[in-house]
Amino acid sequence: MAGKEAKPFVVSIEEIPDGGMELARDMPEEWISGLLGPQFFRKEGLPRVEVRILRAGPSVVAQGRVRASLGFICARCAEEMPFPLDHSFSHVFVRGHETGGLPDGVDEDPEALEFTFIEGATIDIEPLAAEEVVLALPQFPLCSESCKGVCQHCGRNLNEGSCECHVDVVDPRWEKLRQIKL
Ligand SMILES: [Zn+2]
Numbered sequence: 388m389a390g391k392e393a394k395p396f397v398v399s400i401e402e403i404p405d406g407g408m409e410l411a412r413d414m415p416e417e418w419i420s421g422l423l424g425p426q427f428f429r430k431e432g433l434p435r436v437e438v439r440i441l442r443a444g445p446s447v448v449a450q451g452r453v454r455a456s457l458g459f460i461c462a463r464c465a466e467e468m469p470f471p472l473d474h475s476f477s478h479v480f481v482r483g484h485e486t487g488g489l490p491d492g493v494d495e496d497p498e499a500l501e502f503t504f505i506e507g508a509t510i511d512i513e514p515l516a517a518e519e520v521v522l523a524l525p526q527f528p529l530c531s532e533s534c535k536g537v538c539q540h541c542g543r544n545l546n547e548g549s550c551e552c553h554v555d556v557v558d559p560r561w562e563k564l565r566q567i568k569l
């Protein structure tokens with residue numbers, strides 16, 4: 388059933404057992420590379436998405452985890468750094484405006500909960516997981532908060548030591564004054 392295989396995270400709400408269900412899958416390389424900003428790249432292995440799905444009255448709760456071995460190029464010094472992504476998320480699918488109660492054992496931290504309205508008889512976990520990957524990655528990743536970057540003049544990585552260039556950098560206003568004296 389190729390059609391089923393193509394959407395492994397589409398779940399029929401009716402078919403979720405009372406005790407909940409678990410899905411886990413290695414995602415194709417194209418899936419993760421389509422989500423990564425220009426600073427990031429896939430290092431090794433395939434990204435893995437795991438999710439536990441529970442019915443809660445008219446609602447459905449999905450608790451998931453996305454893992455991937457990524458790397459990034461520091462936005463300041465261009466050094467390559469590993470970025471082991473391991474991101475957990477909770478999501479609630481609600482029908483209309485009913486929210487229902489959360490089942491036992493579900494994290495009720497409102498900060499961690501995101502809502503989606505159910506349309507039709509199925510829910511799809513894949514777009515959720517994709518969105519969580521995007522949210523989990525910083526836009527300007529740095530090798531360290533204190534990264535000094537590279538010298539604009541000589542290109543030296545200033546984390547490895549300073550260069551001599553600052554000696555030559557003259558405030559243009561002083562430069563004008565010097566020319567006048569001459
Ligand atoms: Zn850096």
Ligand SMILES: [Zn+2]
Pocket residue numbers: 538539540541542543550551552553
């Ligand atoms: Zn320099």
